[in-house]
Amino acid sequence: MSRIKIKFEQLNKEGRKGLVTFVTAGDPSLQQSRDVLMALPNSGADFIEVGMPFSDPMADGPAIQASSLRALEGGMNLTKTLELVRELRAAHDKTPIILMGYYNPIYRYGCEKFIESVSECGVDGLIIVDLPPEEDYEIRPMAVEAGIDIIRLMTPTTVGTRLDTVLDGASGFLYYVSITGVTGTKSANIDEISKHIDVIKSKTDLPVAVGFGIKTPEDVSAMSKIADAVIVGSAIVQNMAEHKNDTEMKALIENQVKALAQAL
């Protein structure tokens, strides 16, 4: 059974919701992102989402855009990102690791080689933001073969036949984008999302994780009432950026993540 599935079953048994934390690989530096990533599982993160930096992160807001650029300016690339994930996997055997990024660097690396590499590094799931179900034929069959989940995004406007299209072939969990916008911007309308998640749950057994616009323990608390897991990205990335020259940065992030986890 995949680590993602085991984790959700365990959460279910404990009657708990999951916390997904996002950090961009190589931001603000390779060493700092390594330090933070290594500390996340013991601070309360149930799932680790690692961002693969891209020059043109079209679906991301200012915080994650800036993190991508910082990483690239520091010399980060896909090969180094995979190396970082390998270290993370070696240190944390049970925590599901999900890679998130855009299609071009993967396509350039080679889809087949990419699936081989991520499989070997111990990655459990992939979120390829700009690869909709209609276009994922080059990578999904190989991912399925390797036991790697392709995690699909859905939004408040994913309804009707579009919802069926997105659910067809989805695995791992569903990444529910709670706002119409980019990462880290405005806040979500809980009642509407709750109703929509009910519709989704009537069509699939997959767990639903909610992300985009979730920043504070209060946000986490509210969202965890309606979802199986809550994703926090921009707020962590922003905090890392603000304290990148601070020797206490890792400790600050640990405290932030602990506070988020306690709010679940």
Add this chain to the structure above:
Amino acid sequence: MNTKIKQDNLVNSLRSMPDDQGHFGLYGGRYVAETLMPLILEVEKAWHEARDDQKFWDEFHALARDYIGRPSPLYYAEATTKHLGGAKVYFKRDELNHTGAHKINHCLGQILVAKRMGKPRIIAETGAGQHGVATATVCALFDMPCTVFMGAEDVERQKPNVFRMKLLGAEVIPVTSGSGTLKDAMNEALRHWVANVDDTYYLIGTVAGPHPFPEMVRDFQSVMGKEVREQMMEKEGRLPDSLVACIGGGSNSMGLFHPFLDDTDVQMFGVEAGGFGVDTDKHAASLNGGDVGILHGMRSYFLQNDDGQITEAHSISAGLDYPGIGPEHAYLHDIERINYVSVTDDEALEAFQMLTKLEGIIPALEPSHAFAHVMRLAPTLPKEHILVMNLCGRGDKDIFTVAEKLGMEIE
């Protein structure tokens, strides 16, 4: 103009693309986040309904005639022909359009689609500001609020166009994210669109982006190629032998070429911006110096490094300064239907001056690239060879750039 909607039998035709998912062979498609997908599908539906509606085209062609000034003339460039001493050279005079370039053709078409969709607000991206000005113009005409995203660096470099857009009532938002250029302006426009789905239409400035934009912009720009067919039959009683047009994203070239794709005797030359040379790292030649990739919702050729990070384009012409190219061009390149060549900054600058002196027409730096290739090509061809170049924009906007390059001062 011929407003007939249903084309001839398009089975086995190069003009029958894209497929129903927006693919031109391997290229095109809809590589967008799920956040954008419902919008794109909505645009596709509205566009396809419009395309099949004679009333839509009646309105388009009436405004194309009376507001843009279509058809633009097909001009026999006698002095150029004599000077080059080979092929008979014609210019398609789209620089005479209202706003001074071909961009207004797809702006008019798209704003009519936006109206049909009931979207009261328009956003656009712009590099040099030509597409921004054309968008602001049609927004003024239809009294619709307009927001233009423009790289912060371009806002500084293209002050006259920024002023024009503001006069026309548009809001110009300088984009500082990423590298602050055209590709970032496009990223920012897409982000803004996702966050404002209910009331906003994104009026894309070239034959690029996710399906249906490459198809839709092409079909509006094809008005040029269709006119050339009719005008050439009137003037010469036959089709031209070759067509030449410059390529950034590829809208003017696609508009000229597309109606001729099935005429196998018509040769076509797409001229990319070679900057300092395609063997340097300062050019905008995605086909001659880039690789297959995915950006801005499409699979096509892009300038990128080994890690798949998109790199900056460079051209003396801001309108060609884009690190990608429309997906239909990528396909036509692979099957070798169109010859894609490149012209450097210096060659374009020389062609700019040559065309100005020979014909008394100051061309934009974009079609100066096309003319540089005409200067290479025409002398090698026989006198009965008929060549048509798309003179897709006038050069008033470029006089500051040219003066600086020539070491002259404008007060």
